[in-house]
Structures are given as C-alpha cells and as structure tokens.
Amino acid sequence: MTTSIAATIRERVARIETMPSIPAIFIPLLELLNLPVERVKLDEVVKLVSYDNTIAAQCLRVASSPLFGLAKSPESIKGAVISLGLRKVETILLTCCLSNAFPAKSWALDPTLFWRHSLGCAMVCRKFSDKLGGGDGDKAYMAGLLHDIGLLVSCIAFPKELTAAFALANQEQTPIEEAERTTMGFTHCETGRALAEKWHLANDMLQVIAHHHAPEQSEGAQPLVALVHLSDLLCRMRGMGYGYYERRRVDWVADPAWAILQKEHRNLDGIDLVRFTFEMDEAIEEVFGLVSTIFGGTAARN
Amino acid sequence: MITGMQIATTMPSPSKGGGPVDPVFRQIRDLVYKVCGIFQLEEKLYLMADACGRRMKQLGVHSPREYWDLLTVHSSRDAEIRQLLNEVTIGETCLFRSPPQLDALRKVILPELVEDKSKQIVKRLRIWSAGCSTGEESYTLAMNMLEESDRLLKGWTVEILATDLNDRSVETAKAGIYGDYALRSTTDYFKRKYFSPIDEKKLQVRPEVKKLITFSRLNLQDDSRMLFMKGMDLIFCCNVLIYFDGPSKAKVIDHYYTNLNLGGYFFLGTSESLFKLNDKFHLIHFPGTIAYWKPSLKSGKL
Numbered sequence: 062m063t064t065s066i067a068a069t070i071r072e073r074v075a076r077i078e079t080m081p082s083i084p085a086i087f088i089p090l091l092e093l094l095n096l097p098v099e100r101v102k103l104d105e106v107v108k109l110v111s112y113d114n115t116i117a118a119q120c121l122r123v124a125s126s127p128l129f130g131l132a133k134s135p136e137s138i139k140g141a142v143i144s145l146g147l148r149k150v151e152t153i154l155l156t157c158c159l160s161n162a163f164p165a166k167s168w169a170l171d172p173t174l175f176w177r178h179s180l181g182c183a184m185v186c187r188k189f190s191d192k193l194g195g196g197d198g199d200k201a202y203m204a205g206l207l208h209d210i211g212l213l214v215s216c217i218a219f220p221k222e223l224t225a226a227f228a229l230a231n232q233e234q235t236p237i238e239e240a241e242r243t244t245m246g247f248t249h250c251e252t253g254r255a256l257a258e259k260w261h262l263a264n265d266m267l268q269v270i271a272h273h274h275a276p277e278q279s280e281g282a283q284p285l286v287a288l289v290h291l292s293d294l295l296c297r298m299r300g301m302g303y304g305y306y307e308r309r310r311v312d313w314v315a316d317p318a319w320a321i322l323q324k325e326h327r328n329l330d331g332i333d334l335v336r337f338t339f340e341m342d343e344a345i346e347e348v349f350g351l352v353s354t355i356f357g358g359t360a361a362r363n
Numbered sequence: 364m365i366t367g368m369q370i371a372t373t374m375p376s377p378s379k380g381g382g383p384v385d386p387v388f389r390q391i392r393d394l395v396y397k398v399c400g401i402f403q404l405e406e407k408l409y410l411m412a413d414a415c416g417r418r419m420k421q422l423g424v425h426s427p428r429e430y431w432d433l434l435t436v437h438s439s440r441d442a443e444i445r446q447l448l449n450e451v452t453i454g455e456t457c458l459f460r461s462p463p464q465l466d467a468l469r470k471v472i473l474p475e476l477v478e479d480k481s482k483q484i485v486k487r488l489r490i491w492s493a494g495c496s497t498g499e500e501s502y503t504l505a506m507n508m509l510e511e512s513d514r515l516l517k518g519w520t521v522e523i524l525a526t527d528l529n530d531r532s533v534e535t536a537k538a539g540i541y542g543d544y545a546l547r548s549t550t551d552y553f554k555r556k557y558f559s560p561i562d563e564k565k566l567q568v569r570p571e572v573k574k575l576i577t578f579s580r581l582n583l584q585d586d587s588r589m590l591f592m593k594g595m596d597l598i599f600c601c602n603v604l605i606y607f608d609g610p611s612k613a614k615v616i617d618h619y620y621t622n623l624n625l626g627g628y629f630f631l632g633t634s635e636s637l638f639k640l641n642d643k644f645h646l647i648h649f650p651g652t653i654a655y656w657k658p659s660l661k662s663g664k665l
C-alpha cells in the first residue's frame with residue numbers, strides 16, 4: 062500500500078464524525094478478559110457494567126434467553142455471572158459494547174453474518190489455542206472477536222465502496238479481501254488498523270487487525286496473527302463466513318501461517334485437524350444461538 | 364421466535380426427545396472413531412445410542428456398561444465393533460448425498476483440473492467411485508459431469524469407474540432403478556433430465572448417463588488388482604473404509620495415493636478422517652467439505 066492511500070484512510074477515519082469513539086468500558090473489559098479467571102474480581106465487573114445501563118440491560122436480556130436454559134432469569138449482572146460464568150458474560154458484554162459502538166443502520170454486510178463470523182472465529186481461536194497448549198486462550202478469543210473490526214469501520218467510513226466490494230465478491234465468489242483490493246485499492250485491514258490506532262489498542266491486537274490476511278507481514282505477535290488467520294479461514298469454510306460461497310480451496314498446512322505456528326508449537330502436527338473441524342461444527346449452533354439472542358433476526362448460512 | 368425454540372430443544376442434550384445420553388455412549392463414540400475413523404457429532408450422539416440399543420437388544424445385554432465391556436474385552440471386540448458399524452451406517456446412501464462435495468467438485472476442482480491438464484493432448488478425466496454400493500454416488504457424479512459437458516468439460520471425455528465388493532450391489536447398480544427414498548434429495552430438474560419412469564414408483568437412469576460408467580466387482584483389499592487402477596484424477600471412497608481396521612485402511616489409502624495423478628483429489632465420507640493414516644496427502648478444505656490432495660509438481664509443495 063502506498064503512503065498516500067494510508068494517509069487518506071487515516072484522514073477519513075479521523076475526520077468522520079460518526080466514527081465511534083471507544084466505548085468507556087471497552088478497554089477495562091478487554092483487560093479483564095486478559096486476566097486468568099481466578100484473578101478477576103466479580104465486584105469489578107459489576108461496577109464496570111453499572112456505568113452503562115444499555116449494555117447491562119442487553120446483557121441481562123441475553124442471559125435470560127432460552128439459549129442458556131436457566132431456570133430463573135438473572136436479575137442482576139452479578140446473578141448472571143454466578144449462573145453463566147464469567148467468561149460467557151464477558152463475551153456478551155464485549156459484543157454488546159461493540160455493536161452499540163457501530164449501530165447497524167445500513168451496513169454493506171448483514172450484521173448477523175458479521176457477528177456470527179466474529180464470534181465463531183473467537184471460539185475457534187480459543188479452541189485452537191487450547192489444542193496447542195501453553196498459549197493464552199482468552200487472548201486468542203479476543204483476537205478472533207476483533208479481527209475483522211475494520212469491516213465495521215469501512216461500513217461507516219466507506220459505505221458505497223464496501224457495498225461495491227461485497228457485490229463483486231458475491232458475484233465472482235472470491236474472497237472479500239481480494240474484492241476490496243480490486244474495487245477500493247485497500248482492505249478492512251487498513252481501516253481496522255486506523256481504528257486500532259485511534260483507540261490505542263495493544264500492539265498484538267493491532268497486528269491481528271492489520272495483518273490477519275497475511276500474518277507473515279505482521280510486526281510482532283506473529284503466532285497470534287497466524288492463529289487468527291487459520292481460524293478465520295476455517296470459519297469461512299465451515300458455514301461461518303460472509304454469507305456467500307467462496308470458490309476456493311484452503312490448504313492449512315501449506316499456508317505460511319502454519320510454518321509460523323510450527324516454530325512456536327512443537328505439537329502442531331499432532332493435532333487431528335479433521336476432528337478439530339468436526340468439533341467446531343458442533344459448536345456452530347451455539348454461536349448462531351448466541352448471535353440471534355443478542356441481535357435477533359436470522360440470516361442464511363455460509 | 365422459531366429460532367429460540369429450536370435452540371432450546373437442540374442445545375442442552377444430544378438426545379432426541381429423551382433425557383441426557385449415557386456418558387458411556389460418548390466413550391463408545393470415541394472408541395468407534397479410534398478404531399475406524401468415523402465420528403458422530405455430539406448432537407447426533409443419540410444415533411450412536413440407538414445403534415447400541417439395537418445391538419444390546421439382539422444380544423440381550425441390559426446396561427450400556429455391559430455393552431461397553433463386550434466392545435472392549437479381547438475375545439468379542441472385533442466382531443462386535445463390526446456389528447455395531449453395520450448398525451451405525453444402516454441405509455444411509457442416496458443420490459446427491461453430499462451437496463458440498465458436488466459444489467467443491469464443480470466450482471473449484473474441475474476448473475483447476477481442466478486448467479492443469481489443458482496442455483495434454485488427450486483431454487480425459489478419470490474418476491473412481493470405490494465402494495459404490497448400489498450406484499447412487501456413481502450416477503450422481505456422472506450427472507454432474509454431464510451438466511458441465513457444454514461448459515467446462517467441452518471437448519473432454521469423462522470415464523467413471525465404479526466398483527464394489529458385493530456382486531448383488533453391483534448388479535443393482537448396473538440396472539440403475541431407484542425409488543422415492545433413494546431419490547429424496549434429487550431435484551425435479553435432474554429427475555426429468557436424466558431419468559425415465561418405469562412405473563408409478565420407480566425411475567431408471569437413462570443410457571446417456573450409464574454410458575459414462577463402468578461397473579465392476581473389486582475387493583479393495585486385493586493388492587494386485589489395486590495396482591491396475593492407475594491414472595485417476597478423482598477418487599471417491601465414502602463410508603467404505605469405516606469397515607476396515609487401521610493397517611488395512613492405511614494400505615488402501617497408500618494404493619489411492621499411487622492410483623491418483625499428481626494434483627488429483629480423494630474424498631472420504633463426510634464424517635470420516637484420515638488422521639495418522641497417510642501424511643503425503645494434503646488436507647484441503649472447501650466450503651462445507653474436505654478432501655485429500657496429491658500435490659502437483661507445479662505447486663512446489665511436495
């Protein structure tokens with residue numbers, strides 16, 4: 062990418078008035094997600110959420126949905142954490158938080174699809190990280206959740222251009238990042254990066270957002286970026302993509318990301334990828350359920 | 364909302380309409396995966412429980428625990444696992460059984476093979492349907508190839524070899540007569556174009572489809588005959604190797620690797636896995652399905 066395009070994007074992202082400012086509880090929530098569960102103090106979560114009534118209410122509504130099968134609807138955030146567990150509640154909070162920051166008025170992309178893909182990728186990242194062992198599952202989860210945040214930025218900063226890119230991708234059945242490059246000259250990786258800089262996200266998250274389609278180009282956090290890259294591909298091949306058929310084949314082991322992970326994780330080749338794929342299929346219903354309870358509505362698979 | 368209800372009934376337990384499934388069945392599922400590589404998803408675990416139930420009844424065994432002992436005690440183990448497999452795979456075959464496989468074939472693989480082989484003088488594709496049973500898979504492949512004969516495959520010859528161990532199945536396959544059940548996933552378009560009615564209940568495959576296929580009896584364990592099956596571009600061996608033990612399975616897979624041309628693909632059934640059986644094949648993901656690929660020279664990834 063030339064410096065002039067980078068400058069245009071940064072300028073446009075900075076200038077746009079509707080560009081979301083960072084939700085107040087976002088960074089503290091990310092930090093909590095980064096801590097081991099046993100070190101998170103329940104009271105801190107409760108206090109944090111009480112700053113934002115909309116999000117607290119949304120969280121309770123989701124927690125009461127039949128998806129979680131609780132006999133009694135929780136009446137407080139504290140109650141929700143006790144009956145659902147901290148990690149589930151944190152995911153709900155983060156998702157609500159982001160979706161409020163980017164109200165889905167006329168997105169180029171069906172919000173239900175976007176969240177299925179993001180939550181699905183988050184889940185796959187955590188499972189993958191757990192399989193590799195020694196890693197940080199919660200950080201991987203967060204990286205998966207945020208990786209495509211640039212798509213939301215582009216929805217707001219470049220609505221017409223992104224709509225055209227999706228139209229092309231749908232028609233040609235090509236990957237969205239290629240269609241963006243063809244029609245716009247840059248991708249959601251660049252717009253995402255501009256937002257990550259504006260929000261002062263930690264460097265590893267920034268690297269994921271900016272390089273998840275070419276992990277070998279990331280500066281730092283390469284194994285994490287590679288993990289997100291592979292998980293993103295897997296989601297797209299297993300019914301949690303961007304809502305259209307992608308005419309492509311994915312060869313995980315021949316992907317440069319695989320070599321990056323291999324350096325870090327000796328047991329990578331011992332993972333049964335097919336079984337991993339089947340297990341992830343199992344969890345899809347859960348992701349779909351979570352998204353439809355948070356946002357309502359339905360959309361086609363893919 | 365309907366989605367909410369579906370979630371409520373499918374999420375909490377894998378049993379259809381009953382209480383939670385006995386954990387022993389999960390153990391049996393894992394055992395079956397280990398022995399023959401067929402995996403039942405958590406949500407389909409009740410199928411495994413049903414299959415075990417039928418066997419338990421036949422044997423007069425009362426508890427899942429006792430049945431587990433039969434599956435693990437040395438003297439009865441192999442025979443009983445085979446019996447259980449018969450139950451698990453009972454009556455599963457039909458035409459158009461796996462749409463994602465057919466999509467991958469037509470949208471991704473054929474264009475790739477046609478391009479790779481475009482410089483060859485003889486434009487010919489060879490496909491093998493190994494363990495074809497009563498021919499449903501073989502005819503499905505033939506019809507899909509014919510659909511491409513005016514487009515991608517213009518000027519190409521397609522040969523389909525369809526083999527099975529069971530003489531009676533091969534005879535039935537040659538006749539190509541199917542009822543509603545086998546045709547339950549076949550669209551009217553295909554029924555009208557490629558079948559003729561023979562009475563109110565049954566349709567017969569037309570001669571122009573049959574012309575593509577050669578049916579014959581072949582035992583996949585017969586090494587000398589396996590050596591003659593050369594020059595394949597695609598091999599389909601779905602739900603067959605589940606009956607084989609580890610070493611014989613590995614042997615068949617090695618044959619397939621030799622039988623395939625460089626750049627050829629090999630498909631297993633939708634819930635089977637090759638894990639640890641062969642490390643020369645590359646695992647390839649397509650939307651909704653996986654296949655194994657024999658790397659081509661130009662890929663540089665041998």
Ligand SMILES: C[S@@+](CC[C@H](N)C(=O)[O-])C[C@H]1O[C@@H](n2cnc3c(N)ncnc32)[C@H](O)[C@@H]1O
Binds near residue numbers: 457582
């Ligand atoms: C469940 S059917 C699969 C039919 C079809 N491929 C499908 O997926 O719908 C399994 C078939 O494998 C065949 N089979 C089992 N052992 C075999 C062997 N050693 N050689 C060839 N075929 C065999 C059986 O005769 C049976 O027809």
Ligand SMILES: [Fe+2]
Binds near residue numbers: 208209238273274
């Ligand atoms: Fe992306």
Ligand SMILES: [Fe+2]
Binds near residue numbers: 178182208209293
């Ligand atoms: Fe993505």
